[in-house]
Amino acid sequence: MAVDFEIPEDAKAIRQKVREFVHSECIPAEKRLLDGEPYKEVLAELRQKARAQGLWCPFIPKEWGGMGLGPLANALVQMELGESYLGALALNTQGPDDATMLTILTYGTDYQKEKFLKPLLNGEKRVCYSMTERAAGSDATGMKTTAVRDGDNWILNGEKWFSSAASVADIAVVMAKTDPDAPRHQQFSTFIVELPNPGYRIIRDIPTMAVEGPLTHILGGGHAEVKIENLVVPHENLLGGQGNGFTMGQHRLAYGRLRHGMHNVAMAQRALDMAVAHVTQRETFGRLLADRQGVQWMLADCASELYIARLMLLHIAYKAEKGLDIRHENGIAKVFLANMVHKVVDTAIQLHGALGYSLDTPLARWYTSIRSQRLVDGPDEVHRWTTGRNVIKAYREHGTTAPACGGDLL
CATH class of the missing domain: 1.10.540.10 (Acyl-CoA dehydrogenase/oxidase, N-terminal domain)
Incomplete structure (x- = not known):
């Protein structure tokens, strides 16, 4: 068949x-x-x-x-x-709103959906997700922010780092440690916080290597450092039940990783289109750049990267449609797609020459922005580590690494 x-x-x-x-x-x-x-x-x-x-x-x-x-x-x-x-x-x-909307839709109470989700779905409000901390980095279970029950409220204290779009958000979803004595992945809970709130103080949008324009922060492109001090959150704003914060966070990040990858494919495609439009018009030493074999090889490499990227996403979508486990493929694709868009945009810059290096095209701005893709939602090394363990596990269980390498695609 x-x-x-x-x-x-x-x-x-x-x-x-x-x-x-x-x-x-x-x-x-x-x-x-x-x-x-x-x-x-x-x-x-x-x-x-x-x-x-x-x-x-x-x-x-x-x-x-x-x-x-x-x-x-x-x-x-x-x-x-x-x-x-x-x-x-x-x-x-848009991210980070999309994955957080899905989280509230999946885990929220009727009250939470009515009060918080509907305005987000209507486009009336925006939401940010505050999980990452400077001290914990890629190990979310190392977070120090605490939440202590006080009657009908919770009191949160701590700090958050790289809370994307916090500066334009009307709502924050905050993860904090509620039970330090529970098993490691059940120590954390998630809370919905209405903003602005004096207990949730944005210290700054962290400067990054990304080229910023006048609209960067207005669009929600900033990544905030946040001080959480005696933040009072009603118990009814506890999302998904106590101790389920880590599980919900992984559910949320799973979609975010895929969305980044899908958008990376689109950006890479536009970059390649721009490159081909340029080389089919640009002459050097009496010949079009497009007629040079070296240039054609560069374009071929980009086409190969995009082809693989699309196949990855289609296969993951297929498995998701069937309700199958996509965690392994998701991790592999996350790493590949982050590196793919970097390679394609970098090639497009090279083919544009000094024009590509300038800010007269969007390529240079994209280049500085997409470097974050190898860090956000888990750095490459963490995903590769997990994939490597899956390869070893497959061999030990089946006598071959094929199941961890696409050997059983469907």
């Missing part, structure tokens, strides 16, 4: 619709912002047009106002939206 890679017609149609929206509305809107038009007005217009076309919250069930797309269709949509930094925002599927 043949493996079927046919995309359902309805998924093809929605992909095409989103592709047209990104190219006809979102990418032109980027120039409008650079020309000085107010961000809030431009985004509101984009969102109005998106909703009018039925393009809103792709992964959210229809009964909650979304498009109700399954993993495959959503992956196809996200691989289009990432071509523009306004794409996801226009459809209210």
Whole structure:
């Protein structure tokens, strides 16, 4: 029986619709912002047009106002939206909000969904996720922020590091240690915090190597250092029950890793398109760059990277559609996709020469931004460590490493 890679017609149609929206509305809107038009007005217009076309919250069930797309269709949509930094925002599927919305939808109480989730789904508010701490880094179980029960409230104290989009958020989801004597992965709980709140103080948006523009922080591109001091949170804002914070965090990060990868494919595709547009017009020493074998090899390498990336995401989407465990493939793909986009954008810069190194194209800005992809949602080394252990486990259990290397794809 043949493996079927046919995309359902309805998924093809929605992909095409989103592709047209990104190219006809979102990418032109980027120039409008650079020309000085107010961000809030431009985004509101984009969102109005998106909703009018039925393009809103792709992964959210229809009964909650979304498009109700399954993993495959959503992956196809996200691989289009990432071509523009306004794409996801226009459809209210931007990170870090998207994964947190899914978490509240999955684990929230009726009260929490009514009070906190609905405004997020309507695009009226934004949310950030405060888990990472400077002292703990990639080991979330090393966090020091505490939450102590005090009657009908919890009192939180500690610090958070790299809370993305906190400076534009109306709600924060905060993880803290509630039971230091419980098993390691059951010591933590998650709380929903309304902002602004004097107990949740943003010290600064941490400067990074990413090239910043006038809209970086307005768009939610900052990563905040946060001081949490005697933060009072009602017990009814405890999300998912006591001791379930770590499990929910991994559930949330799993989608975030995939979304980053989907958007990386879109960015890499746009970068490669820009590179080919340039080399098919640029002449040096009497010949087009496109006619030079070395340039063609560079383009071929990029095409290979994108092909592998798309196959990875399609296979993961297939497994997700079937309700199968995707953790192993997710970790492999997270590392590959983060490095893939770096290679493709770097090649596009090289083929543009000094123009690519300048800020006259978006390539240099993308290059400094995507370096974070090898760190966020778990650094490469942690995922590779896990994959390596899976390879050894497969050999010990089956006498071959094939099950951990795609040997049983379907």
